Amino acid sequence: xxxxxxxxxxxxxxxxxxxxxxxxxxxxxxxxxxxxxxxxxxxxxxxxxxxxxxxxxxxxxxxxxxxxxxxxxxxxxxxxxxxxxxxxxxxxxxxxxxxxxxxxxxxxxxxxxxxxxxxxxxxxxxxxxxxxxxxxxxxxxxxxxxxxxxxxxxxxxxxxxxxxxxxxxxxxxxxxxxxxxxxxxxxxxxxxxxxxxxxxxxxxxxxxxxxxxxxxxxxxxxxxxxxxxxxxxxxxxxxxxxxxxxxxxxxxxxxxxxxxxxxxxxxxxxxxxxxxxxxxxxxxxxxxxxxxxxxxxxxxxxxxxxxxxxxxxxxxxxxxxxxxxxxxxxxxxxxxxxxxxxxxxxxxxxxxxxxxxxxxxxxxxxxxxxxxxxxxxxxxxxxxxxxxxxxxxxxxxxxxxxxxxxxxxxxxxxxxxxxxxxxxxxxxxxxxxxxxxxxxxxxxxxxxxxxxxxxxxxxxxxxxxxxxxxxxxxxxxxxxxxxxxxxxxxxxxxxxxxxxxxxxxxxxxxxxxxxxxxxxxxxxxxxxxxxxxxxxxxxxxxxxxxxxxxxxxxxxxxxxxxxxxxxxxxxxxxxxxxxxxxxxxxxxxxxxxxxxxxxxxxxxxxxxxxxxxxxxxxxxxxxxxx
Amino acid sequence: xxxxxxxxxxxxxxxxxxxxxxxxxxxxxxxxxxxxxxxxxxxxxxxxxxxxxxxxxxxxxxxxxxxxxxxxxxxxxxxxx
Numbered sequence: 057x058x059x060x061x062x063x064x065x066x067x068x069x070x071x072x073x074x075x076x077x078x079x080x081x082x083x084x085x086x087x088x089x090x091x092x093x094x095x096x097x098x099x100x101x102x103x104x105x106x107x108x109x110x111x112x113x114x115x116x117x118x119x120x121x122x123x124x125x126x127x128x129x130x131x132x133x134x135x136x137x138x139x140x141x142x143x144x145x146x147x148x149x150x151x152x153x154x155x156x157x158x159x160x161x162x163x164x165x166x167x168x169x170x171x172x173x174x175x176x177x178x179x180x181x182x183x184x185x186x187x188x189x190x191x192x193x194x195x196x197x198x199x200x201x202x203x204x205x206x207x208x209x210x211x212x213x214x215x216x217x218x219x220x221x222x223x224x225x226x227x228x229x230x231x232x233x234x235x236x237x238x239x240x241x242x243x244x245x246x247x248x249x250x251x252x253x254x255x256x257x258x259x260x261x262x263x264x265x266x267x268x269x270x271x272x273x274x275x276x277x278x279x280x281x282x283x284x285x286x287x288x289x290x291x292x293x294x295x296x297x298x299x300x301x302x303x304x305x306x307x308x309x310x311x312x313x314x315x316x317x318x319x320x321x322x323x324x325x326x327x328x329x330x331x332x333x334x335x336x337x338x339x340x341x342x343x344x345x346x347x348x349x350x351x352x353x354x355x356x357x358x359x360x361x362x363x364x365x366x367x368x369x370x371x372x373x374x375x376x377x378x379x380x381x382x383x384x385x386x387x388x389x390x391x392x393x394x395x396x397x398x399x400x401x402x403x404x405x406x407x408x409x410x411x412x413x414x415x416x417x418x419x420x421x422x423x424x425x426x427x428x429x430x431x432x433x434x435x436x437x438x439x440x441x442x443x444x445x446x447x448x449x450x451x452x453x454x455x456x457x458x459x460x461x462x463x464x465x466x467x468x469x470x471x472x473x474x475x476x477x478x479x480x481x482x483x484x485x486x487x488x489x490x491x492x493x494x495x496x497x498x499x500x501x502x503x504x505x506x507x508x509x510x511x512x513x514x515x516x517x518x519x520x521x522x523x524x525x526x527x528x529x530x531x532x533x534x535x536x537x538x539x540x541x542x543x544x545x546x547x548x549x550x551x552x553x554x555x556x557x558x559x560x561x562x563x564x565x566x567x568x569x570x571x572x573x574x575x576x577x578x579x580x581x582x583x584x585x586x587x588x589x590x591x592x593x594x595x596x597x598x599x600x601x602x603x604x605x606x607x608x609x610x611x612x613x614x615x616x617x618x619x620x621x622x623x624x625x626x627x628x629x630x631x632x633x634x635x636x637x638x639x640x641x642x643x644x645x646x647x648x649x650x651x652x653x654x655x656x657x658x659x660x661x662x663x664x665x666x667x668x669x670x671x672x673x674x675x676x677x678x679x680x681x682x
Numbered sequence: 683x684x685x686x687x688x689x690x691x692x693x694x695x696x697x698x699x700x701x702x703x704x705x706x707x708x709x710x711x712x713x714x715x716x717x718x719x720x721x722x723x724x725x726x727x728x729x730x731x732x733x734x735x736x737x738x739x740x741x742x743x744x745x746x747x748x749x750x751x752x753x754x755x756x757x758x759x760x761x762x763x
Contacts, residue, residue, distance in 0.1 A: 058683055061691060093727040094692035101698050126719060127726050293738045294722050300729035 060090050067102055076109035081448065084138050088454060091304055096130035103137050112142035115318045118169040118221075119145060120153035122180035124296040131307040139311065139451075139470065141318045150295065151180055154207075157215050164219070171222040171317050173271075173310060174211065177297060178228045178251070181207070189235040189247050201250050204228070205257035212261050212268055220548035224313050225262060226273040227255040232282035266525065266547035269313060269475055276309050308468070315470035319533050319544065322431035322451050322471040324373035324403070324423055325364065326416060329385055331435040333357060333397065335459065338384045348394035356459035361396040363466040368401060370474045371481025373423060373488060375404040377415040377432070382407040403488040412439055413446035423488070424597035426536060426633060431471050435459075476547075478527040480574035487598060490571040497570075508603060508672040511568040515604045517611050518678035520554045520561040527575045528563055532592060535578075536633040538605065539594040540626060540640060545580075558583045560615070564608050566599050573598055577605070579612055588616035590626030593640075600636055603670040609644055610669035611677070617662045624662055629655035685732075685758065686751045692727050693747055696720055706748030728754055734761075 063086045070079035083106070087099050115136070119125055129145050136143035146167045148156050153176060156162045164172070178186045182204045185197070192200070208225070215223055230251040234240035240247050255274065262268040277285045280302055287299040298306060315321065330337045334357045335347030347354040368374060374397070378385055385407045389399050399405075404422045406415035412434070420427045428449035434440055440452050451471050455462055466472065474481065494511070501507040520528055529547040536542065545553075553559045564577035576596040582589050590612065595605050616624050628641060641658035644667050649659040660667075669675060686706075693708070694701040697715045710716040716724075725741050728734065728750070734757040736744075744750050 061683070064691075093723060093730055094695040097698070097723065097727075098695040101695075127723050130723075289735075289738060290726075293741070296722070296726075300726040301733070303726070303730075 060086060060095070063089070064098060071102060071105055074109075076106055077448075080106055080110050081444070087134050087138050091131070091135070093127065093131060093300070093303070096134040099134035099137060100130045103133065103142070107142050112137070112140055113318050113320060114142050114144070115171070115314065116144045116167065116169045117146070117314065118148065118164055118167055118172045120148040120156055120164070120172060120174045120176075122151050122153065122176045123291075123298075124294055125175065127296065128298075128303045128307050131304050132310055135304075135307050135311050136314065136318075139315050139318075139320050141314065141320060143314070154211065157211050157218075160218050169219075169221045171224060171314060172215070172219070174223065174225045175273075176226060178230070179297075182228065182254075185247070185250055186231060189250075194245065197245065197250055201254050204254050205261075208254075208258055209261040212265055216265055216268070216548065220267065220546060220552065222313075222317050222546060223262075223265075223268045224271050224310070225258065225268065226271050227258050229274040229277045229282075232286065266551050271309060271313065276305065280305050308470075312468075312470045312473045313475065316473045316475050320451075320471065321429075321473070321534075322372065323425050323429035323534070324375055324419070325367060325431045325433060325466075325472070326375045326377045326419055327364065328434035328436065328439065329376060329378040329380060329388075329407075331459075332433060332455075332462075333361060334388070334392070334394070338388050339381055343388060343392060346388065346392070348392060350394075353459065354394055356462060358394060358396060359463035360459070360466065363463040365396055365401065367466070367472055368485045369482055370472065370477060371484040372472055373403045373484060374401050375406075375419045375423070376402050377406045377412050377419060379409055379412075380407050400489065401485060403485065411442065411446075413443055416443065416447055416450055424537075424600075431469070433466070476526040476530065478530060478575070480527060480576075483574065487571070487573060491598060494568075494570050505672070508670070511570075511602070511672070512674075513566060513568045513602060513604060513672065514674045514676060515607050516565040516567075516676045516678055517562055517608060518565070520550065520563060524563050524575055525550055525554070528561065528578050531575070531578050531594060531596065535594040535596060536631070537597050537636045538600045538640075539592075539631075539634050540590070540637050541592055541629050542631050542634060543592050545592075553580060556582075562608070562612075564595075564604065566602075566604050577608060579608055581612060581616070583616070583619060583621060586620065586622040588612070588619070588621040588624050590624065593626065593637075604673055605640065606644065606667065607669045607673040607675050609640075610667040611675065613660065613662060613667045617666070622661070622663050623659055625649060625657055625659045627655050627657050685755050688731070689728070689747065689751050689754060692731065693724060693750075696723050696727060704747055706746065706751060708747040709745060724750070732758060734758065 063082055067079055067082045067086065070082065083099055083102055087095060125147060133143045133145065153174060156164045182200060184192060184200050228251050230248045234247045251274065259270055262270050285299060285302050286297055290296040327333060335353055336345055338346055348357050349355065350358060364374065389395060404419045406419060416430055416432065417427060420430055427447055431451040431453055432443055433453045435455050443450055444452050453465060453469060455465060498507050501510065525547055529545055529550045532543065532545045550561060554561050560581045562579045563575050565575045566573040576599050578592060578594050579590065580592040582591055613624050626641060628638065645665055646658035646660045648656050650657040690701055690704045693704050697713050697720055699713055725736055729736060732754055734754060740753055744753060
């Protein structure tokens with residue numbers, strides 16, 4: 057506590073001296089040391105002074121609710137700040153969520169939120185099922201369940217008809233005490249089953265809608281303990297149903313949605329080895345001495361490895377950055393019987409006695425992702441601080457003292473959350489293994505052209521389909537390097553463009569002799585009169601520089617000309633990261649038509665010019681949805 | 683750090699007033715930002731930090747920082763955690 061008082065003083069002095077970045081670092085440190093309501097108030101008030109001075113992702117959140125959420129908002133904003141998000145929150149009136157959704161003129165739509173949380177308690181939407189259950193006939197229960205499911209589905213539809221913002225809907229919690237006591241568990245149609253049914257219906261309703269997600273509020277309450285979660289007194293005096301010490305859990309659950317929605321996800325997790333993946337130090341304790349097994353104390357490390365292994369199924373890459381003798385560490389990785397993670401799971405490895413921060417930069421370069429897409433896991437607070445200081449963009453994960461809690465830290469970390477999963481995500485580790493084979497093959501060829509011919513690339517260009525929509529949206533949100541405009545689109549926005557007849561949303565899928573890269577590129581064009589404008593053109597870093605970008609651009613030019621367009625135009629809007637796409641239009645014969653402070657508009661005269669598709673890329677056009 | 687100093691720091695955070703301006707005689711009249719919403723926030727912060735439960739009557743009777751300190755100290759002595 058004394059340390060935290062000193063930190064507050066430091067932060068205010070740094071703010072006074074306009075030392076914005078150091079102030080932000082200390083503010084993050086304070087929040088991690090004490091994530092309490094009082095500290096949240098401090099963090100939020102200092103954030104007001106900082107928000108225009110440092111680089112944060114702005115994000116607008118609307119909360120529609122049936123209960124008091126005001127005291128939770130500072131916790132949420134402080135938590136968001138610690139993930140580099142500047143959250144603006146607008147809260148609806150008590151129990152006014154239905155009117156707010158149905159009225160197209162309401163503040164909800166004027167606020168233009170990026171995301172909306174619909175937080176309605178069971179007591180508000182189904183008071184009969186919550187408190188009068190014992191007196192309801194079977195028929196009444198059935199009708200009530202249907203009524204609730206239908207109204208939730210209707211709110212969702214009405215909302216989506218008016219806004220393309222992401223929508224996060226709380227499901228219904230069941231009461232801590234069933235109306236019939238132990239008898240409830242004996243009934244086929246029990247009270248708890250009714251809520252499960254309503255919640256299943258809610259999943260069915262959201263799954264038909266782009267950008268709508270269920271927050272499993274019932275599971276959240278259960279996980280933290282139903283009896284501890286509730287505070288009846290606060291409910292009665294302040295309409296706050298949640299106990300003071302539980303509010304942070306709701307704020308953090310919200311963050312698990314907001315972090316991926318704000319694009320602050322980690323694409324790769326870089327792990328330390330000694331005392332992180334196993335207990336002890338391999339160089340001193342040896343193969344037989346390190347703790348790693350199904351029993352105590354090695355089980356804690358196996359549980360962590362299992363949690364990390366699960367991340368690979370969400371498309372998150374793994375890498376190692378460890379201070380060790382490479383031979384000792386590799387021997388353990390390959391041969392220790394307790395290891396669940398093996399060398400094949402790691403896309404990059406840095407094992408040496410060097411500092412970790414250059415290692416992290418090298419790993420990011422090797423994986424072709426930004427350092428801000430890396431998460432770093434290390435048991436040693438000194439290493440964590442060193443990385444925070446040297447590469448502040450890296451998402452550094454704090455570990456508690458007790459190794460038995462390590463796995464939960466990974467499983468709960470918002471940076472690893474994904475709201476949708478594409479086929480590409482589940483195979484990413486394999487893609488990177490194939491990529492290593494490609495790089496080895498490339499060394500053997502004299503010229504690039506020979507290598508391209510050897511690759512036997514096939515590019516499949518298709519219009520967006522329901523099956524590819526999620527991946528297309530994901531690529532617009534994640535692709536930073538080869539991206540001419542860096543416009544981010546949610547699934548509802550992609551869906552709306554796909555339905556617009558003057559818009560073409562195309563995806564490109566690339567295969568070669570080593571394997572399938574999956575869906576790796578997107579173009580969005582819009583016709584206006586005789587001009588076809590490229591709204592977005594982007595390609596995953598996995599295939600940059602293999603000339604498939606030329607094949608896609610050539611296809612756009614040919615198609616635009618076939619539709620009668622005389623010009624193909626496109627903005628290049630420079631960012632800190634999209635230098636790889638800077639010369640793209642110029643290299644393909646475009647000329648600058650206009651320039652302003654945001655960037656340049658490039659134009660190609662289709663009546664005189666076309667783009668040659670590279671002979672070594674076989675282009676296949678598939679019939680898409682439109 | 684004792685309970686009284688901790689409470690003064692918390693009140694300083696919540697009301698957005700420098701800690702040295704907060705004394706046992708501070709009241710909603712002397713601290714402009716101490717309104718009913720911030721009163722609830724102070725109660726929640728106290729419950730969270732000290733692991734105590736405040737009844738509606740006790741919440742009503744917190745009319746100065748001195749009252750708050752006395753109340754929390756009393757609770758902590760009754761049930762040492």
